[in-house]
Amino acid sequence: MANISVDFLGINFKNPIVAASGTFGFGEEYHEIYDVGLLGGISSKGLTLKEKQGNEGIRLWETPMGLMNSIGLQNPGVESFIAAEIPKMKKHKNIIIANLGGNTLEDYLEGIRLLNHSGVDIIELNISCPNVKAGGMAFGIKAEVAYEIVKKTKQASKKPLMVKLSPNAENMTDMALACEAAGADALSLINTLNAMAIDIYRRKPVFNNIYAGLSGPAIKPIALRMVHQAAKAVKIPICGIGGISSGKDAIEFMMAGATLVQIGTANFVKADIIPDIIEEIQIFLDKEGIRDIKEIIGII
Amino acid sequence: MANISVDFLGINFKNPIVAASGTFGFGEEYHEIYDVGLLGGISSKGLTLKEKQGNEGIRLWETPMGLMNSIGLQNPGVESFIAAEIPKMKKHKNIIIANLGGNTLEDYLEGIRLLNHSGVDIIELNISCPNVKAGGMAFGIKAEVAYEIVKKTKQASKKPLMVKLSPNAENMTDMALACEAAGADALSLINTLNAMAIDIYRRKPVFNNIYAGLSGPAIKPIALRMVHQAAKAVKIPICGIGGISSGKDAIEFMMAGATLVQIGTANFVKADIIPDIIEEIQIFLDKEGIRDIKEIIGII
Amino acid sequence: MRNETTIILNNSQVADDIFRMTVKTKSIPQPGQFFMIKGLYGDYLLPRPISVHDYDDGKLVFLYRVNGHGTKMFSEMKQESAIQLLGPLGNGFDYESFQGKTAIIGGGIGVAPLLYLVKKLDSKNTDVFLGFKDEVYAVDDFIRTGATVKVATEDGRAGEKGYVTDLIDYSKYKTVITCGPEVMMKKIIKSCIEKKINVLASLEERMACGVGACLGCVTKTIHGNKRVCKDGPIFDGRDLII
Amino acid sequence: MRNETTIILNNSQVADDIFRMTVKTKSIPQPGQFFMIKGLYGDYLLPRPISVHDYDDGKLVFLYRVNGHGTKMFSEMKQESAIQLLGPLGNGFDYESFQGKTAIIGGGIGVAPLLYLVKKLDSKNTDVFLGFKDEVYAVDDFIRTGATVKVATEDGRAGEKGYVTDLIDYSKYKTVITCGPEVMMKKIIKSCIEKKINVLASLEERMACGVGACLGCVTKTIHGNKRVCKDGPIFDGRDLII
């Protein structure tokens, strides 16, 4: 049997599959369906310094092979995460990634300081959040803005820092390079794509915020292109995300340069899809005579 | 019955439905299935100054509710279009839009000079083509680059000039504003999204050019967002494109600010979908008690 | 809770737009719970939440209304087709704690989650009120439980003419259970709160995960946002912000 | 040419991965033509090109191999299900111009477009060669046309053991028609060109429109790029660049 464990930032993942932030809670709910200890890692629901109730109005909308969401980072806050969730997550013996968002540099820094003393293995910095100082444009659109926030958060962080890139970035190559230059230890991409839906009967946007984030199989070809662009640009390792729904999809992302992959929307399509995906990867490698999954990372 | 005709750049379209460039040839083939005279207009296969044979290798690849293509602008060249195709298109009594591509400013200008003396009603400037002088990055990525090409082509054009925007633009709002400032008479958007597919068995990208363009229902929510952004930014009229597959989809784009819409990939899903779409629009308006389709344009 | 791929035993139309589907299952659901269901080859992404209408010995019954594309696909599925079931989900009714006389009030397809509940209750202590716009369905099944059943239709084609809410003398009940259109449930909850009667309502929200992980289906309560899929779908009417 | 929504009369398995589907149609196809087909509710976007295997009085027969997701969906479709047909498409065989003795050579699922052709030819002047890897199918139907039929299988379980191309004495034929795996067709075309025999091949390319509009399905010929869907799928072997 092919070896499917990978090393990412000096941490051993028993397989390259990570549950994507916001789609898997803190793992507890899915553990009622299957042993989530099977996963390589879990990226937590997006955290903010203080508890958030999230957005009002419709939060979910299905599109052709895609899902739009506007949850608005509903979460219990970093402190409550550390106190209440990490101990439960620790039981499953997989790698814990804390996904951290914020609207100001201060929020990010304060969140990181708290996480520094927690049991999380990696901090995933979500820079798709609107930057209140810059009039609400997300931190992750312009490379210069991202550079600043990554540089300062990296200095504050005692944990490995993985920066989660937005596909709405002006230029994926520049963005990846800027984050690497600012000291990011790794990149994860992509977050959801800015999208819109209209309720033509009510003659109103579906979502209170007008735009919302698109995920799922529909965006996979775009995500794969972006992962390939980022992987060609930087030397730091990459965690690929976006529409991955099968072992074959995961292999595509790894061939394009990802060391790890995250599974998001696919969890909703089939609640126990992650064990299937891990099995499919194993079968593919064995059939193709590949002894170690590391051999295929970035071969394209 | 509600009025579904619209005025676009002083030209009357009997309905807002236009066949999208590259998906409908010059209309002849679909005329074997239904009377293409039903359409508001037809945007021609992308033309270049000289005949092109297009790309080698696989040209089409299906994705979840999407289609990737890498045709590479195979076309007979502007002169042959004018001599052989326009006379045939004229018979159908719909508006003729010449979609023009190029890799240098000179190509565009020469193409426009030829089209100035032809029977086309509108020139649709495709700025998604790689700019050979700028190392192959498309004209439509950076607003400054687009501004230059639009300014010069507009000066040369005796026909109304509609600029077709790429969704790969760094910033859709800036891009729309730049094209308007440069003198564009109208905008059409979106062209295909840069995307990638990998054949994991051959361990190679599917397409010879590595990346290819994604279209179809999968991209509709992204296209709708971009049309809305552009419509909010500019005063010139907009032709909405991207994944439109039903009358309801078309209405969404019009509510978001499009005066016309183009139907591309959906023609492949159901060869006679355009008559269905026109009928669905009519039914929707009548049911909702809307007397004139113009009432809903840009209401969101 | 499990995700199982099972088989459709029967899927047939019972009224305009209303279908009844029986599937095999290994799960043992409680009244008021639901499943996220999806045909194995449907051209839609997310499973749809559908309540337990009835259950007996490994056979699970859904009663559903063709609403949009997903439920339309359900109605096209043939016997023996494969179907994916995630469940049982949600809190369900804590029916063993119900006290005194209970009124069960269903409106339209909102009657779906109530049949299996009524079967579990003491029929002598249970009055069922079913309201429909025009065509009625599932009424016979409710009658067969032995409970007292009253029907109202808006156009008067069966039972009383008018709204089901007009049939109810709240003073007779200690507990009221309702599922149906939002306006109906709001009216009932208000009446019950005024009259200090226990009231439980089964809510609907758009769902993605169905298990409480995505926070897509929250509803506002006096205790903050609650997940309809996990903390509900059954809520105490007094907790809801309506 | 039309786009019609019609009904499946029959859809059954005839060998491992091989199915035979009969549909109703108003179209009157020619041998060598094809249709773009799609179930009404399939979770894939594009119709798939499938050749006319047989046609009689409004009944159109397809013979297809389960290849990927789309053809898998086809195999799941039940009798009476709705199906969308665009066609008939492509040039088809100009069989009335065939002269002298004709060899028809099919490999694997490449036998599909050949049956209806053989039916139209003079059986005394037609020899049919069918090659399979292991399991054979459609052979009886070819035999029933009255033409001489020779079979080869790679594992020898039916007919001669080996490649079908080894059975052919090209010198006997004025015209050779082939459809099958690329390597087989290339070999046959080369042999025919060497021996100055007319050779026609039925090609396959990924398609989107099927009608010649998208230029997605081109193949290189000595006359430039040609569209397999519109200028083909039948090409003169001498025109192909192989």
Ligand SMILES: Cc1cc2nc3c(=O)[nH]c(=O)nc-3n(C[C@H](O)[C@H](O)[C@H](O)COP(=O)(O)OP(=O)(O)OC[C@H]3O[C@@H](n4cnc5c(N)ncnc54)[C@H](O)[C@@H]3O)c2cc1C
């Ligand atoms: C806990 C619960 C139990 C339910 N039980 C039943 C039942 O027993 N019988 C029945 O007929 N219906 C029931 N519903 C409603 C049913 O889930 C929706 O009618 C169905 O999801 C609509 O899907 P669609 O594809 O037909 O509609 P579309 O509008 O095409 O669906 C698009 C998306 O919106 C969601 N959606 C649309 N309407 C609703 C709605 N009313 N509630 C939740 N999500 C919605 C869909 O799930 C889908 O994700 C229940 C809903 C919930 C939340």
Ligand SMILES: Cc1cc2nc3c(=O)[nH]c(=O)nc-3n(C[C@H](O)[C@H](O)[C@H](O)COP(=O)(O)OP(=O)(O)OC[C@H]3O[C@@H](n4cnc5c(N)ncnc54)[C@H](O)[C@@H]3O)c2cc1C
């Ligand atoms: C003119 C023509 C006639 C054909 N006649 C028959 C027939 O009679 N019987 C039969 O079994 N097959 C026939 N084929 C091949 C058949 O079209 C493919 O097997 C089928 O499209 C595969 O679809 P899929 O969804 O199963 O595979 P997938 O690989 O999932 O398909 C993905 C995409 O690739 C395309 N594709 C994949 N393989 C092929 C292929 N070999 N040729 C063309 N497109 C492909 C599909 O159409 C689809 O768009 C014919 C092909 C052509 C071009």
Ligand SMILES: Cc1cc2nc3c(=O)[nH]c(=O)nc-3n(C[C@H](O)[C@H](O)[C@H](O)COP(=O)(O)O)c2cc1C
């Ligand atoms: C319901 C939902 C909630 C999400 N919440 C977060 C979040 O809190 N933080 C974050 O970084 N990404 C969040 N995401 C984005 C996902 O982690 C992932 O990047 C994106 O969905 C693309 O992957 P997918 O197509 O596999 O879902 C969320 C996605 C969904 C669908």
Ligand SMILES: Cc1cc2nc3c(=O)[nH]c(=O)nc-3n(C[C@H](O)[C@H](O)[C@H](O)COP(=O)(O)O)c2cc1C
């Ligand atoms: C096969 C194919 C060929 C295309 N060729 C062109 C072209 O030549 N010029 C152009 O401007 N756009 C071209 N496009 C883009 C379409 O016109 C349209 O902008 C895009 O496909 C999005 O719309 P859709 O989702 O409705 O297809 C092509 C698209 C497809 C699928």
Ligand code: FES
């Ligand atoms: S549907 Fe995901 S939390 Fe309820």
Ligand code: FES
């Ligand atoms: S499939 Fe479009 S030209 Fe052949």
